Amino acid sequence: MKHKFLIIGPAWVGDMVMSQTLYQRLKQIYPDCIIDVIAPAWSEAILARMPEVNTAIHLPITHGELKLRQRYQLAKSLRQRCYTHAIVLPNSWKSALIPWWAKIPTRTGYRGEMRWGLLNDIRTLDKQRYPLMIEQFMALAQTTNKTHACKPRLIVSATDVDTALHKHHLNTHNKPILGLCPGAEYGPAKRWPAQHFATVAKEKLAQGWQIWIFGSAKEQPIATTIQQHCQQKCIDLTGKTNLAQAIDLLSLTDAVITNDSGLMHIASALQRPLIALYGSSSPAFTPPLSANAKILSLQLSCSPCFKRECPLGHFKCLTDLMPQRVLNTLNELLTTATPS
Numbered sequence: 331m332k333h334k335f336l337i338i339g340p341a342w343v344g345d346m347v348m349s350q351t352l353y354q355r356l357k358q359i360y361p362d363c364i365i366d367v368i369a370p371a372w373s374e375a376i377l378a379r380m381p382e383v384n385t386a387i388h389l390p391i392t393h394g395e396l397k398l399r400q401r402y403q404l405a406k407s408l409r410q411r412c413y414t415h416a417i418v419l420p421n422s423w424k425s426a427l428i429p430w431w432a433k434i435p436t437r438t439g440y441r442g443e444m445r446w447g448l449l450n451d452i453r454t455l456d457k458q459r460y461p462l463m464i465e466q467f468m469a470l471a472q473t474t475n476k477t478h479a480c481k482p483r484l485i486v487s488a489t490d491v492d493t494a495l496h497k498h499h500l501n502t503h504n505k506p507i508l509g510l511c512p513g514a515e516y517g518p519a520k521r522w523p524a525q526h527f528a529t530v531a532k533e534k535l536a537q538g539w540q541i542w543i544f545g546s547a548k549e550q551p552i553a554t555t556i557q558q559h560c561q562q563k564c565i566d567l568t569g570k571t572n573l574a575q576a577i578d579l580l581s582l583t584d585a586v587i588t589n590d591s592g593l594m595h596i597a598s599a600l601q602r603p604l605i606a607l608y609g610s611s612s613p614a615f616t617p618p619l620s621a622n623a624k625i626l627s628l629q630l631s632c633s634p635c636f637k638r639e640c641p642l643g644h645f646k647c648l649t650d651l652m653p654q655r656v657l658n659t660l661n662e663l664l665t666t667a668t669p670s
Contacts, residue, residue, distance in 0.1 A: 331414065333360045336434060338418040338425050339369035339377075341393040343515075343573075343592025344616060345463065346373050347599050349419060351480040352467040353382035358480075359472060366411070368404075368428065375574035376596070379484040396424055405431030417470050418442075418449065438470055463616050481619045482599035486581045494578040498570065500542075502582060507540045509580055509597065510564075511588035512556065513549035519610035519640050520589050522648045524552045528559030529653035530587060530660075535563050542583065543568055544576055544593055585660060585667075590616075598623055603667040605659055609647035610635050622667045624659050626651060 335356060340346050346369065353365050366385040367377055370392070377386040389404070391397045405428040414436065416429030421442030429437045430448045438451040445452065453470065460466045468480060495501065512527045514520035531541045541560070543553045547569030557564055571579065577596055580586065586597040586604045590611045597604050598618035606618045608627040612634040617625060627633075633647040640647075 333363040333415060334411070334413045335363060335365045336387075336408065336411075336413040336416045336429060336432070337365060337367045338416065338420060338428065338439075339367045339373060340419050341370065343373075343376070344595040345419075346376050347482045347484070347592070347595040348464050348616065348619070349467055350380050350382065350482040350484075350599070351464040352417065352419070352471055353380060354480040355468045355471040357382050366413075372573055375572065375577060376484070378574070379486060379577060381485055398427070401427050402431050404428060408432040418445075419467065419470075423448070440466075440470075461614065464619065482595070483601070484577060484581075484596065484599040486578050486600070490574070491578045491581060494571070494575040495582075497575065498567065498579070500565065500579070503540065505538055505540050506584040507542055507582055508534050509583035509586040509588075509602070510541060510543045510556070511545060511586060511591060511593040511597070512543065512552045513545040513568075513593075514589040514591045515548075516591075516611075516638055519635070519637050519645065519648075520591070521552070522589055522607045522609070522651065523645075524555035525559060526649075526651070526653045526656070527552075527587070528556045530656055531556060531560050531564055533653075533657055535560060539584075541565065542579065544571070544580060545569070585664060587656060587660070594618055603663050605656060605663065607648065607651060607656070609633060609645070609651070610637055610640070612636075622663070624663050626656065626659060 418439035426448035
């Protein structure tokens with residue numbers, strides 16, 4: 331019998347990118363398996379660029395909502411698809427309801443919140459053995475403790491890239507492109523100062539580079555600050571692209587400088603030469619998974635604090651990470667990065 335998996339996907343961009351390692355591992359074990367993923371509508375842009383995924387199933391419920399009736403109705407509609415296995419990546423109780431109501435025979439996940447009965451293949455997470463999120467995901471693919479190395483790798487199409495360029499009136503102009511991702515959904519303690527981004531941008535503009543600023547509408551004030559310091563010479567894409575277009579345009583960049591964010595994981599999965607800036611967070615759990623990535627962190631005694639705001643009020647873990655160090659690292663990276 332062909333294995334048919336239903337995955338309950340994560341609720342965050344970076345986690346969704348890293349979940350590809352589970353799908354890759356499943357394909358290694360069961361080459362002919364079918365993998366469908368239940369996830370928020372925004373994630374379709376990511377899942378569509380994962381060749382391992384057969385179908386993205388829209389979860390019409392936002393993060394944190396219970397909505398039992400909607401969950402039951404979705405689960406009931408899935409029964410006819412005859413899934414053989416479900417794997418639940420979130421640890422919440424409610425995330426295990428749909429596979430149970432869908433009557434999927436094998437329902438796998440970590441112990442989480444009181445999920446006895448909802449899951450019938452409950453694993454105990456060993457964080458010492460599996461310190462990385464991708465290792466924890468991959469370990470759910472099998473009953474043994476052995477995992478094979480997998481890394482996220484998003485695949486874009488030339489047609490989609492051309493469409494995105496045309497949509498936003500962009501042209502590579504045979505100039506190198508530096509992508510800046512100055513936002514971080516979690517909070518200010520993960521954001522390198524806009525003035526520092528601007529200093530780097532001015533230097534690269536003077537060298538003939540294009541600067542594309544990526545992010546959601548929430549990052550527009552940050553992009554505005556960068557533009558003010560750069561005499562409006564950057565291309566501000568914040569709030570102007572959807573996630574699919576951002577992915578396709580990021581694939582064109584010659585280098586990316588980014589905070590620890592969902593876009594960091596996307597750029598890494600696109601194999602772009604990447605500098606990831608860490609302040610309040612740590613790369614020990616969810617680092618960029620690319621040979622072309624360089625991580626910069628001051629590793630102060632007060633970090634990582636994992637707070638949204640700096641509890642000491644000074645944000646030194648990022649403000650003291652100076653632009654010249656980033657520029658020097660970027661120059662080194664561009665001489666050593668491997669072609670994608």
